Amino acid sequence: MLAKPALILIDAQMAFVEWERAGQRRNNSDAVDNMARLLDAFRRGGLAIFHIRHASTEKDSALRPERSGYQPILQTRERAGEPVLVKHVNSAFIGTDLEMRLREAGHQALVIAGITTNHCVETTTRMAGNLGFEAQLVRDACYTFDRVGFDGRSESAEAIHNMTLSNLNGEFAAIVTTDTVIAAVADNIAA
Amino acid sequence: MLAKPALILIDAQMAFVEWERAGQRRNNSDAVDNMARLLDAFRRGGLAIFHIRHASTEKDSALRPERSGYQPILQTRERAGEPVLVKHVNSAFIGTDLEMRLREAGHQALVIAGITTNHCVETTTRMAGNLGFEAQLVRDACYTFDRVGFDGRSESAEAIHNMTLSNLNGEFAAIVTTDTVIAAVADNIAA
Numbered sequence: 159m160l161a162k163p164a165l166i167l168i169d170a171q172m173a174f175v176e177w178e179r180a181g182q183r184r185n186n187s188d189a190v191d192n193m194a195r196l197l198d199a200f201r202r203g204g205l206a207i208f209h210i211r212h213a214s215t216e217k218d219s220a221l222r223p224e225r226s227g228y229q230p231i232l233q234t235r236e237r238a239g240e241p242v243l244v245k246h247v248n249s250a251f252i253g254t255d256l257e258m259r260l261r262e263a264g265h266q267a268l269v270i271a272g273i274t275t276n277h278c279v280e281t282t283t284r285m286a287g288n289l290g291f292e293a294q295l296v297r298d299a300c301y302t303f304d305r306v307g308f309d310g311r312s313e314s315a316e317a318i319h320n321m322t323l324s325n326l327n328g329e330f331a332a333i334v335t336t337d338t339v340i341a342a343v344a345d346n347i348a349a
Numbered sequence: 350m351l352a353k354p355a356l357i358l359i360d361a362q363m364a365f366v367e368w369e370r371a372g373q374r375r376n377n378s379d380a381v382d383n384m385a386r387l388l389d390a391f392r393r394g395g396l397a398i399f400h401i402r403h404a405s406t407e408k409d410s411a412l413r414p415e416r417s418g419y420q421p422i423l424q425t426r427e428r429a430g431e432p433v434l435v436k437h438v439n440s441a442f443i444g445t446d447l448e449m450r451l452r453e454a455g456h457q458a459l460v461i462a463g464i465t466t467n468h469c470v471e472t473t474t475r476m477a478g479n480l481g482f483e484a485q486l487v488r489d490a491c492y493t494f495d496r497v498g499f500d501g502r503s504e505s506a507e508a509i510h511n512m513t514l515s516n517l518n519g520e521f522a523a524i525v526t527t528d529t530v531i532a533a534v535a536d537n538i539a540a
Contacts, residue, residue: 248479285443318512325468325509
């Protein structure tokens, strides 16, 4: 069903766990479990996985490589042989060889998950669609945080997350769930 | 104040006027007037302007080149000598030579306006920021339409527009107004 799929797992790093422990409110409490389930399904199917890691160059970022926040979330950590691509901006396609690797290996369908929905996941998904990949955004395997908007009003993580899904839906990506992807991967293996 | 600015005017094309005439509700009723004011200020200052035009390859799109919707909105039409770059996806940086032209001419500050806020304007602005440009999104010189979200709920043009501004603010771009840009351009000329 999926054309040589690759799982693109974006910025599943401890900085976001640390933010949550520090009291920042987020949505999708099962998202990390779902990322781990996607990894498991792709590993069992022998399918491609690309781990994307954000190395911030900003002075105060928790995602600077020397800080604890840079480390991967244990449940989603790469296994030996799985590529880890380091990026410095939101899009996993800018300043990396991700596009070249995907094209050389013939991956057309990209299953995208990770953190945060509206920044790095959304930017990568917009570019994936515009670059001609068949992007699938796994809506229960990504999350974001409550935030104060540009006009000073508070926005809930759920409202931010849902607006990303609405903006991407059909225009850049198909919006899917972890269960749907796992079933498609199982069909792929069986076929 | 601005480092050799360029105005990037995105998809100011008749398809969106036709949608409105057909009853689609939008926000920012002054947006086209504001685009025209930005064009006027950049022309008076002898500053660079790039017109981006969307040529859809989708069968039923009003933005196909042979349709009336492809034509520029009269008030924002290019003048002789102003480059028009044709794109086929949301981002003005994909499948065009926009980045190369900007770098070769030394434009670091990009003033971005056009239609629609959450699709082509937002995608181009995310990429502009991630490519290292100093992006400024002119919030009263872009607009979008009411839409049904991925979950079937209606979203107002204002809510969609504002979420784009909140998502881009600080992370990808500065959110500015037409008046602010025109004042900065005037300062630039005077300096």
